[in-house]
Amino acid sequence: MTEISDVYAKALYKEGMSGDEIEKCRDTLLNNKKLFECLCSPAVTKSEKHRLTKSFFSGSLERFLNVVCDNERMEMIFEIFDSYKKISLDKMGIGTAQLYYVSKPSDEQINAVKKALCLIEGKKDFNIELKKDLSLIGGIVVKSGGKTYNRSVKNSLDALKAKLTREVSQ
Numbered sequence: 001m002t003e004i005s006d007v008y009a010k011a012l013y014k015e016g017m018s019g020d021e022i023e024k025c026r027d028t029l030l031n032n033k034k035l036f037e038c039l040c041s042p043a044v045t046k047s048e049k050h051r052l053t054k055s056f057f058s059g060s061l062e063r064f065l066n067v068v069c070d071n072e073r074m075e076m077i078f079e080i081f082d083s084y085k086k087i088s089l090d091k092m093g094i095g096t097a098q099l100y101y102v103s104k105p106s107d108e109q110i111n112a113v114k115k116a117l118c119l120i121e122g123k124k125d126f127n128i129e130l131k132k133d134l135s136l137i138g139g140i141v142v143k144s145g146g147k148t149y150n151r152s153v154k155n156s157l158d159a160l161k162a163k164l165t166r167e168v169s170q
Helices: 003-014 019-031 033-040 046-056 059-070 074-091 107-121 153-169
Strands: 094-101 125-132 139-144 147-152
Touching (some): 003 059, 019 033, 019 059, 019 074, 033 046, 033 074, 046 059, 074 094, 094 107, 107 125, 107 139, 139 153, 147 153
Parallel strands (some): 094 125
Antiparallel strands (some): 094 139
């Protein structure tokens, strides 16, 4: 996430919009590529963009999208929505993390990772996004809150290689 998307997401959160409204907006923009392209296009005037947002959205969400369009940040809207979700979850004491794996971990292993992250980061719970990464060779990598916990075979091999290289060059 960028600082800019975080600023917009905080403004969106302060407006008090529900996660459901945001998800509906996300779905509308994803399912209507022409609408999204028009809202992103510098060739479409602000007033035309405002008419489009008015025909698809209402209230605070419409006003928010108009500001995003006026500031030519519409291409960042999905990043803004992701940042909004992270802020919302954080306010509820729920963290987010990505778990990279070669062999999909069991529910028991995922719950163990969640429990460890809760202890380390002081959260009630964690949403874990699973991502397959064959380059790890084995093991897992967990990324959360700007921290990386690397327990992969690749990382171990890289560390061993670095140690052997240092010893040989001494």
